[in-house]
Amino acid sequence: MKSFINSLYKNQDLFYKVFLFLLTTFIIVYMFPKGGKFKYEIPKGKPWQYENLYAPFDFAILKAPDELAAEKEEINKTHVPYYDYNAEVVSQVEASLDEQFVRIFPDTLTRRENMRLQDFIQNTFEEIYDAGVLQEIVPLSPDQLVYLREGNEVTEVTYKSIIKQNQLRDFLNRKIDKAQLQNYREELIGLFFDSVKSNVTYNEALTQSDLESRYNQISYTRGNVERGTIIVAKGEVVEGDKLQVLNSLKAEYESQVWSEANYNWVIVGYTLLVFLALLMLMLFIRKYRYDIFQNNIKVTFIFFNVTLMVLLTVLVIRFNVAYVYVVPLCVLPLTIKGFFDSRLGLFTHVITVLLLGFIVPDSYEYMFLQIIAGIVTILTVSELYKRANLFITVGQITLVYIVSYFAFTIIQEGSIYEVEPETFLMFLLGGLATLFVQPLIYAYEKIFGLISDMSLLELSDTNSKLLKELSDKAPGTFHHSLNVANLAEAAANEINANAMLVRVGALYHDIGKMRNPTYFTENQTTSVNSHDELSPKESAEIIIEHVINGIEVAKKRNLPDRVIDFIRTHHGTTTVYYFLKKAMENDQHVNEDDYRYPGPMPFSKETAILMMCDSVEAASRSIKEPTANMIDEFVERIINKQMEDGQFLNSNITFMEIQQVKKVLKRKLKNIYHLRIEYPE
Template sequence: MERILGTLSRNQSLIYKVFLFIASTFLIIYLFPKGGQFKYNFQKGKPWQYENLYAPFGFTIKKDAETLAAEEQKIRANTVPFFNVKKGLVNEVKINFERLLNETYIDSLYDISVSEIKQTGIKLVDNIYEKGVTDQIYPYNDEQLIYLKNDNTITEATFQQLLQVEKLDEVIGQPFANAKTDRNEVLLKKILNRVVQSNVTFDKDLTETTIASQIETINPNRGIIEKGGRIIAKGEVVEGDTYQILDSLRAEYQSQVWSKSNYLWLIVGYSLLVMLVLLMLFLFLKQYRPEIYNNSTKITFIFFNILLMVLLTTIVVKLDAKYVYVVPLCILPLILKAFFDARLGLFVHVLTILLLGFIVPNSFEYIFLQIIAGIVTILTASELYKRANLFISVGQITLVYIVGYFAFILIHEGNIENVAIENFGYFVLCGLATLFAHPLIYFYEKLFGLVSDVSLLELSDTNSKLLKELSDKAPGTFHHSLNVANLAEAAAQEIGANSMLVRVGALYHDIGKMANPTYFTENQVNNVNTHSELDPIESASIIVGHVIKGIEIARKNKLPDRIIDFIRTHHGTSLVYYFYKLELETQGEAAMEDFRYPGPMPFSKETAILMMSDSVEAASKSLKNPTSTKIDSFVEKIINGQMEQGQFLNSNITFKEIELIKKVLKKKLNNIYHLRVEYPE
């Protein structure tokens, strides 16, 4: 049991990678469409590039979208609209009419009796409400057939049989057309205009329900292709009915209900392809980025971003595939370049696009555009801590999308008449969404503990709380750190290392000296050496202790681990040689372990550069009457000594790069000491 637990403990990193590999494969397959993939790529207006195609099974020919839309429009145009008739309103109008008539009728003013006027008015009300009254304007002609729904009874009528309220006076005036006086007509018009109300309203819900039920009956098919029938010959142009038949066959492949055995083979096929893609990522990391491969957090971060892009694209495609280009896929290489490097960013971007090719329609067009956009992203997005750079890069990415998409439209359509301007708007939205990279970088830094150039820029501010404290407590150390930062940054730029990371690491590498600043010569102002009263072992312990103290201070101030690495490694496993020699001289013997820094040795180019720059800058202060020759020789001596001790064995740095670093350090120190060529007297 103990042996098994020990084996698991030793291989926990490998076990985690296997788990991540399997879990990612499962999640991606779960998001994939559950249908067959059509094995032919074709474009409208282009020749068929494959052998003669015969129907592998019988299938129906689907109507195109335009035909279905036309049929739907025809149904809407021919559907009879429904109108609701308000129950009991006619009786209410009659009662109100009689009441107002009794209140306004005066015998002396009219030449007929109130009963005659009442009788005429009641007939007019019946005539007015024969079909119904409406006060709304509807887009129907007079001959339009309509249904009048009164409770559970539905009657037919034409639209012109409904009385418009504005035509009420014409109906009231008809009984009095031959009358000698218009007093009676005026009275009736006055009363009826007050009491007559609309009793017919358009029933939108019932009408739309009827339209929907009729649309459902539309047959989406327009024919049948029998199994074995020839669909298209090699070299034949894909257009017209042939294109629609091929599109129907592709839809049948992708949407048909698979049997249990077929579905199992489908999953096996997807699994092999997805695992192949993810395996390529692992092999790339192991071969070319071992520091990332051995870091579980960084691998998790990369896989998380791949899964996030697959998830977003799947959701958008399921909602509406035409919005697929709104997904800001170029955020992926932007983020990976910000945290790692351009080569890894582009590699992961391409692998992600290969996975998305199974999800999106027009996969060739999609893959082409996204790869080009990813390349542009990698080439243009640099120094993201400068806000303008991201905007410029996003503008270029958007332009490439638009130009590429326009080119595909020309290829597919052969003209610009059918260009849909709104499609270009999707690329603008994609560009705007890509600007979300900045807040996303900040979120990832907090979630995964990573460091980007944006954070490095903030940490490089010498007015930050920690560096101000270093300046106040140990001004000599602060000045030394600035000098080292300048040297290291120049050396990193020369060999193509991360100069911003090296600079920040140099600024913070000696913060541990704040605990005992006067024990370090750069902070001693009165030529009083506090080590003169201490044993060499005690002095060495204090000197070595500034590394441990620095790590404690860094963690307390929540500095990123990548910066703490510089504090841990800037002396490697070297000896505090001065006190070691002093102990040998005074005691006759000395244990090297008591005078050695705890390490580890530098394990990256950046940490190796800091070790060289720190040692050279500190030693340069002991030079008396420095000359160019002296500087060259002591730089060679210090760095060669570190190489002989094996301090750079783990840092993946070449002899050529070390020689370039020496050259930069020599040049910079010559500039610092303002050395000139000695002129003859």
């Protein structure tokens, strides 16, 4: 039992990766639709490349979308809308007309005129409310039939028979002229305008319910295909009815209810395929990015992003498959490249697209578009922290989507008139959504403790609070850090290391010297040396403490761990050689470990570059009258000594790359000292 626990403890990283791998596989398979997958690609307008296809079971032929749309349009044209007729309003208006008549017309009217006016008002009132008065205007043709519902009774009338409020004045004028009551025109119009109210309203709920009921009566199929019937022969062009029959077979195959046994086999199939795809990603990371493979947080980050893209795509497909291209899939390679490198970003993107090919319609077209867009993303984004570059990349991604979709549509339809402009809008929205990568990277930095080029650019600003404090308290150290940063950046560019990262590391590697700045020669402005009053061991302790102090300051100021690594490793496990020799002159039994930096040794190209540049730049200040040969020998001696001490054994830097760094340092130092080649006399 104890040995098992020890084994578990020693291999905890491996067990975690296995758990992460299996968990990701489970989540992705769980999100996938569990229906069958039609095993043929339907080549619209092209010859059938497979063997003769026979119907595996009885199925109905689905109507094409344009057929269904035409039937719905016909229903819309012939559909009769519903209106409600309110009889209570009619009674109120009739009572109001009687009151208004007494108020408007004087008692001096003759009995004949009085009767004539009252008959006109009653007849006009009945004619107005025969079909009712409608306030809102609906764009219907005058002869359109409508249902007028009063209580439980429904009558059918024409739309023009319902008087609209804006037509009331013209209607009254015609009636007054016909009755020859022009002398009373103003009074009659005023009377009706003060009394008449709309009593007909559009019943949207009932109309829509009736419309949906008629939609539901539409048959979505036309005919059946019996089992064993040949659907398409090899070499036959897939178009027209054959295309619709194939699409019907595909829809039936993917929507049929599976037995428990079939369902389980589908799950097994999906699991194996997802397992293989993720295994390829894991093996790629292990073989070509072993430093990432060793870091559980980085591996988790990569698998989390793959799962997130699959989740977003599945959610969009379930909502509306037409919006599948709105998912900003190119955020994935952008993010991976922003934190790691292009090769890993592209490989991760391709694996993710392969996974999504299981669930998207037109999988070949989708995968082609997404892989091409991912390649363009990787090739065009060189400096993600520059906003202009990101906008240019988004524009190029959108253009690639549009051109590829346009080409596919021409191939499939044989005409440019079948291109759907709405799809271009989807590509544009997907491109705009890609701009979300910048706040996403910021969030990932906080969640996973990673660092991107955008954060490195911010940290490289010499006007930052911490670097300003360094320049105030230890100006010599600040100047030394700037020189080291320039040397390290040039060396990193030479061997294709992360130049931005090593520059930032160089700027902050000596911030621990702010605690005791005068104990370091670059900050001593007088002839008084603080070490003269200390023993060699005490002096060495103060010198060594600047590494520990630097780590404390960096953590207090929330510097990223990758920057803190440069503070920890820039002296590796070397000794404070000057004070060690001085101690050995006084005492032959000196413990070298008392004069040794705590380490660790550099464990990456970037930290190795910083160690070389820091040592060379610091030691170069002791050269009194430098010559080209002297600098060459000087650089060789310092770096060779570090190699002999095994300081670069843990870093993945090669001998050839070390030689390239030496050449850069020699050239840069000669430029600093303005040296020329020494010609023989």
